[in-house]
Amino acid sequence: MTVFGKIAFGCAVSLVLLSPPDLANAASNSPKMGLPPPRVGPTVCDSRGCFGFGSQQWYRPPGYPIPYTPRSLDRNRFDNPRVYNPPRYNYVPPKTDYEAPVNNRTRHQIWCAERYRTYNPGTNLYTTLHHGFQTCRSPYN
Incomplete structure (x- = not known):
């Protein structure tokens, strides 16, 4: 036997040994054998x-x-929110015509604000460098 004949005979024997014994049954089950189980989760x-x-x-x-x-068929607890806020149909726009605080000031507060930069009209005090807070005394007191 030549070298080529020995190689051909070895390939034929290996194919026979590797093939399944029942080719008709294996052909009908071939789509099921190679697939992994479905991944669920x-x-x-x-x-x-x-x-x-x-x-x-x-x-x-x-x-x-x-x-x-x-997606699984059972309900997931994250599908729908627990709290449902219905839309508001009675929207009222905010009031936009506010009076400026300058219009409510007295002449005393206007004088103190012009004279002292740190003047607070709510407490009638201004800040000094060395003495802390001082009360504003105007000619309109």
Whole structure:
């Protein structure tokens, strides 16, 4: 037997040994044999990769496409918010015509504000450098 014949005979024997014994049965079951079980459960993907939880846990390193996980039929507690705020149909716009505080000042407060930069009309005091707070005394007291 030549070298080529020995190689051909070895390939034929290896194919016979690797082939399933019942080719008709294997051909009918071939779509079912190669598929992994469906991945059911939550999937978490981050920079470290994708992690699958459920009846069978799995891991996929980063760079692979994100697997599609169908939504389960039972209600998820995060689907709808617990508090429902109905829209307001009785909207009243805010009041926009405020009176300026300058219009309510007395002549005493106007005089003190012009004379002392740190004057507070609510307390009738102004700040000094050395004595703290002083009461404003105007000619209109």
